[in-house]
Amino acid sequence: MALNAANTVEELSYAEAAVRAIAREMEADARVVVLGEDVGRGGIFGQYKGLQQRFGERRVIDTPISEAAIMGAGVGMALAGLRPVVEMRVVDFALCGMDELVNQAAKNRFMFGGQGRVPLVARMPGGIWDASAAQHSQSLEAWFAHLPGVVVVSPSTPQDNHSLLRAALQCGDPVVYIEHKTLWGARGPVDETLAVPLGKAARLRRGDALTLVSWSRQAQVCAEACERLAAEGIAVDLIDLRTLWPWDRETVFESCARTGRLLVAHEAVQAAGFGAEIAASAAEATGCRIARLGAPRIPVGYAPVLEAQSRVGVDAIVAAAKKLAG
């Protein structure tokens, strides 16, 4: 692996990159605490591994299965001077803490006229978790992108998970932080000194035939599709949005203006998905042609053939891209 001059690049998993991010922020800022189910054992995905052993039970707090209280206590802690990482296990369970997120965390600063701040990072992994069926496989980022007052982040690589989690902890706003349930073991280079600002997309490939926008695990599926498209002579400008709110209009619009064609692909249900927002905004701004790819509006099924109906695969992306580029 290539090392940079300061020798700060390591090969880490997506989960390890997150642990490292929280550890660095906890070292730097005594106000950072973690609370949630199973965090003392490292979390069910290893995304808190070793933190309680290192920072103690006072700052890495095991909690009952009480999502409303976890999120709500996070709000109270934040108002009282802490910077909590709020663990929701999966986004599907975060629904049990929705009032505390939507009515409390997101609105506190505004409705009290700026008297308080809620610097809170709510981790709620999303996406299809293999063979986990309807209540453990949702992609609900559009709900939160729709919600004034919060930042929405959805990293797809270990580097981004490290850098964006640190940025989220530093930003001072409530952040809905949606890692992907099946990316925890994904490995990649991580440079701890590399800052990734919130709201800045990553261009994964450069091309002029069309623009393809995605995020989270779906960005990697899109990358595979781009390989096939390249082999057929279609050069795609692939953009990983990374932050869904605020999203990087500048990068997306520049690309759409250049290619004249935009395809958005996401794992979430297509209807009223966040892809619709991006497509409409890009069409308004640049006049580009648009197409969307997302899951059908069905719950995710358990049996492989049922689950597959909810996935946006490489074939579908290639077909949609060719149709748009043709």
Place this chain on the structure above:
Amino acid sequence: MDLDIPSGAAEALYRTMVRIRAFENAAETASQGGVSAYGQQAGGAAKVRGPLHLSTGQEAVPAGVCAHLRTSDYLTSTHRGHGHTLAKGADLARMMCELFGKATGFNGGKGGSMHIADFSVGMLGANGVVAAGLPIAVGAAHAQKVLGQGDALTVCFFGDGAINRGPFLEALNWARVYELPVLFVCEDNRWSATTASGPMTAGEGASARAEALGIAATQVDGNDVFAVHAAAARLVAEVRGGGGPRLLHALTYRVKGHVSVDLAAYRDPAELAAALETDPLARARGRLLEAGLEAAALDAIENAATAEVEAALATADAAPWPEAGAAFTDVQTTGAGQWH
């Protein structure tokens, strides 16, 4: 009859209650025609608009409890939160400005009655969602413990309706599990919006549920400010002493409707009449006179409150509206400016 507390402290309790009552009465008047509900239509003339939840008749609870609090203690409130806010030490005129929606209100006109708050005195906000203050309170108390803030505590007010929501259970369990410095105060006014709470509540209510979780609970006549004050003194001392959470179950009565334009015609008039017989202000005044305080001194407290509220109404009326641009401030820092 003697009081168990110095006459100055007793007078202070009376003053707090009288100020709350005066504030509520003025807000009630200013709110008529301010919201479309209960068969009434909102007109353009009301100074206080939107749903206004009055704590009239419940003044003894915040007065008796908050007398034991310091500015550094936190307090979370309910949708019926004017009394808590005043008793915690917030400026009455700035509260009225907020109810009027003016720029000089505590929230700059962004919150109104349902979100009345003064963070500078530890009052972390009224809340438009029943039971929502409970988890926030335990979080604030948890932070006090994590940050090692001495014997500081958090007081969490909630109503009898809130005990039927899940966050009540989650928050009480949480407070006990971590032995947090929090005093839960159930203001049991017997009504959940326009539904009587009794038939909707299994078991013996807030104190019984707290005790089931190992949280010592005390029931008190919530219309007797001296009883509330004495009970709260003991519980606050226990919480400050590291004893973990406590619950005070104050039995009171919601004299007004759910909101100020709700005439509560669904209620048995005899029930209201009986409750008015136990009006906390009248009782406190009687006790103070019995204890030898001068009527003139109590009259002076009442007159001062009336004058203070009249001045606050004039201040609020004259105060400027927020700038339209304030709708776009204090939303969030990251992404500010990206409104579409």
